[in-house]
Amino acid sequence: MTTWTLAERAAKMNSSAIREILKLTDRPGIISMAGGLPSPKAFPLEAFTAACQAVMQRDGAAALQYSTTEGLPALRQAIADFLPWNVDPEQILITTGSQQALDLIGKVFLDKGSRMLVEKPTYLGALQAFTPMEPVAVGVDSDDEGMLIEDFAKQVGTGAGKARLAYVLPNFQNPTGRTMSDARRQALVEKARELNIPLIEDNPYGDLWYEEQPPLPLAARNPEGVIYMGSFSKVLAPGLRIGFIVAPKSVYGKLTQAKQAADLHTPSFNQRVVAEVIKDGFLDRHVPTIRAMYKVQRDAMLAALEREMSGLNVSWTRPVGGMFLWVRLPQGMDAQTLLAAAVERGMAFVPGAPFFAGDAQGNTLRLSYVTVTPEQIDKGIAALASAIRSQHAA
Ligand code: PMP
Numbered sequence: 001m002t003t004w005t006l007a008e009r010a011a012k013m014n015s016s017a018i019r020e021i022l023k024l025t026d027r028p029g030i031i032s033m034a035g036g037l038p039s040p041k042a043f044p045l046e047a048f049t050a051a052c053q054a055v056m057q058r059d060g061a062a063a064l065q066y067s068t069t070e071g072l073p074a075l076r077q078a079i080a081d082f083l084p085w086n087v088d089p090e091q092i093l094i095t096t097g098s099q100q101a102l103d104l105i106g107k108v109f110l111d112k113g114s115r116m117l118v119e120k121p122t123y124l125g126a127l128q129a130f131t132p133m134e135p136v137a138v139g140v141d142s143d144d145e146g147m148l149i150e151d152f153a154k155q156v157g158t159g160a161g162k163a164r165l166a167y168v169l170p171n172f173q174n175p176t177g178r179t180m181s182d183a184r185r186q187a188l189v190e191k192a193r194e195l196n197i198p199l200i201e202d203n204p205y206g207d208l209w210y211e212e213q214p215p216l217p218l219a220a221r222n223p224e225g226v227i228y229m230g231s232f233s234k235v236l237a238p239g240l241r242i243g244f245i246v247a248p249k250s251v252y253g254k255l256t257q258a259k260q261a262a263d264l265h266t267p268s269f270n271q272r273v274v275a276e277v278i279k280d281g282f283l284d285r286h287v288p289t290i291r292a293m294y295k296v297q298r299d300a301m302l303a304a305l306e307r308e309m310s311g312l313n314v315s316w317t318r319p320v321g322g323m324f325l326w327v328r329l330p331q332g333m334d335a336q337t338l339l340a341a342a343v344e345r346g347m348a349f350v351p352g353a354p355f356f357a358g359d360a361q362g363n364t365l366r367l368s369y370v371t372v373t374p375e376q377i378d379k380g381i382a383a384l385a386s387a388i389r390s391q392h393a394a
Contacts, residue, residue: 008134009131009132009133009134012131012132012134013128013131013132014128018034018036018124018350018354021034021339021348021350021351022034022035026348029346030343030346030347030348031346031347031348031372031376031379031380031383032347032348032371032372033347033348033349033367033368033369033372033377033380034348034349034350034366034368035368035371036174036323036324036368037238037368037370037371038233038234038237038238038290038323038370038371039290039293039294039370039371040371041293042289042290042293043236043237044236044237044277044282044286047277047282047286048237048273048277051273051274051276051277052273054276055269055272055273055276059272062268062272063268063269063272064268064269065268066264066265066268067265067268067271068265069093069256069259069260069264069265070092070093070094070256071092071093071094071244071265071266071271072094072268072271072272072275073089074275075094075242075271075272075274075275076089076090076092076094076244077089078275078278078279079092079230079244079246080092082283083220083228083230083246084216084217084220085216085217085219085220085223086223087223087246090249090252091246091247091248091249091252092244092245092246093244093245093247093252093255093256093259094242094243094244094265094266094271095229095243095244095245095259095266096241096242096243096263096266096267097231097233097238097241097242097243098202098204098229098230098231098233098243098244099125099129099243100241100243100259100262100263100266101229101243101244101245102125102126102129102130102202102229103129103262104245104255104258104259104262105165105200105227105229105245105255106129106130106132106133106135107133107258108251108254108255108258109164109165109198110130110133110134110135110164110165111133111134111135111164112133112134112135113134113135113136114133114135114136114163114164115135115136115138115157115161115162115163115164116130116135116136116137116138116163116164116165116166116167117137117138117139117140117147117152117155117156117163117165117166117167117197118137118138118139118140118166118167118168118357119139119140119142119146119147119167119168119169119173120139120140120141120142120356120357120359121139121175121176121326121352121355121356121361121364122139122167122169122355122356122357123169123173123174123175123202123355124175124354124355126167126202127354127355127357130167135164137357137358138155138163138357138358139356139357139358139359140152140155140166144178144317145178145180145181145183145184146168146170146178146179146180146181146184146185146188147166147168147180147184147188149184149187149188149191152166152188152191152192153191153195156195156197162197163197164197164198165197165198165199165200166192166197166198166199166200167200167202168180168188168199168200168201168202168218169201169202169203169205170185170201170203170206170214170215170217170218171203171205171206171209171214171321171322172205172206172208172209172214172319172320172321172322172323172324173205173322173324174204174205174322174323174324175324175326175350175352175355175366176317176319176324176326176366177317177318177319177322177323177324177325177326178317178319178326179214179215179319179320179321180215181215182215182216185215185216185217185218185221186221188218189218189221189222189225189226192222192225193222193225198225198226198227198251199218199225199226199227200226200227200229201217201218201219201226201227201228201229202229203217203228203229203230204229204230204231204233204234204243205234205321205322205323206230206321207234207235207283207287208234208235208287208290208291208294208321208322208323209291209320209321210291210294210295210298210320210321211320212320214320214321219246223246223248224248224250225248226248227245227246227247227248227251228245228246228247229243229244229245229246230243230244230246231243231244232274234290234323235283235286235287235290236274236277236278236283236286240270240273240274241266241267241270242266242270242271242274291321293370294322294323294369294370296374297369297370297372297373297374297377298319298325298369300369300374300377300378301325301367301369301377301381302316302318302325304377304378304380304381304382305325305327305381307381308381308382308384308385309381309385309388312330312385312388312389312392313330314327314328314329314330314388315327315328316328323368323369323370324366324367324368324369325366325367325368325369326352326364326365326366326367327349327364327365327366327367328361328363328364329363329364329365329388329391330363330392331363332363333363333388333391333392334362334363335349335351335352335353335362335363335364335365336351336353336362337391338351338365338387338388338391339351339365341387341390341391342383342384342387344387345383345384345386345387346379346380346383347379347380347381347383347384347387349365349366349367349384350365350366351364351365352364352365352366
């Protein structure tokens with residue numbers, strides 16, 4: 001084997017713990033609540049077929065040509081039109097999935113050793129995206145309403161060690177499913193403004209509410225102090241890799257330069273297809289069908305947990321949107337060990353530990369309810385309860 005010398009940062013890169021787990025659990029016969037994928041039943045296949053044809057017939061050559069780094073003007077305008085605050089399309093940068101937005105933000109804001117704040121727990125993919133920049137990620141204490149402001153202020157730090165950014169997911173968070181309250185949003189925005197810390201607001205799930213729209217985004221409350229990230233992955237289809245950043249003018253240019261170096265631009269064809277699909281209010285008709293489907297599955301999972309977990313000393317979140325629910329096992333029970341017992345019984349979940357920047361809570365796990373039917377949910381949660389009982393007995 002060749003022994004090449006790799007960059008120090010390469011040693012810090014690791015494959016997502018989730019992807020490794022999915023290799024074990026995506027076997028036939030296993031009811032998997034481990035994945036982070038949207039339901040393929042939610043993909044509007046006909047609308048895409050028609051849009052691909054229309055794009056090729058109308059502007060095929062342009063759709064196949066290089067295009068600008070900032071993104072397709074019609075798509076940027078459409079995004080500005082549907083965001084619930086006053087956004088100039090010139091502030092929108094189309095990205096190759098919102099995952100790329102995390103990479104670009106990391107490159108622009110973080111040096112080796114830079115302090116950055118995240119929720120406890122947070123999106124694992126964000127920790128992964130920031131890791132090559134070698135920052136120090138610090139978890140801020142959080143409750144059911146999101147980051148605790150007092151701990152946020154305490155963790156920001158001062159001088160050269162002051163945090164460069166705080167990364168937050170106010171709506172139906174991945175992995176907990178929790179939503180930040182209106183009051184907490186306001187308090188966080190005000191504290192961040194006072195301390196001059198940029199908030200990175202990641203909102204891929206915000207449109208997937210079940211009963212009522214979540215409170216206004218952080219960016220709507222202080223557009224100059226927040227970098228907002230959105231995505232079409234959960235409302236249309238993730239395979240297109242279309243996401244976006246809304247950035248204050250002060251950093252927009254740097255983010256665009258970072259993107260230019262990374263991939264020149266997001267695929268022209270995909271941008272045009274998405275713009276074609278969403279014109280004429282398609283999302284207003286389509287997204288409610290996803291909400292209705294996921295709500296039935298959320299209800300089935302909550303009912304199954306209520307039924308199966310009684311007396312097991314287990315608690316869980318009650319998400320009002322999104323795709324995930326977070327389970328807390330009895331103190332001392334290890335979700336990683338539990339996973340083996342659960343897979344033996346025919347179900348899989350993701351252990352919670354990798355979602356923490358430090359001080360992992362090993363007695364937590366994430367369940368996704370969107371790619372399983374209510375019948376599978378019943379069977380899967382019964383299998384999980386049986387696995388938990390086996391650990392109690394052990
Ligand atoms: N942020 C969060 C919180 C996510 O859950 C995901 C997808 N799992 C992403 C960003 C990335 O999504 P995409 O690149 O498909 O837009």
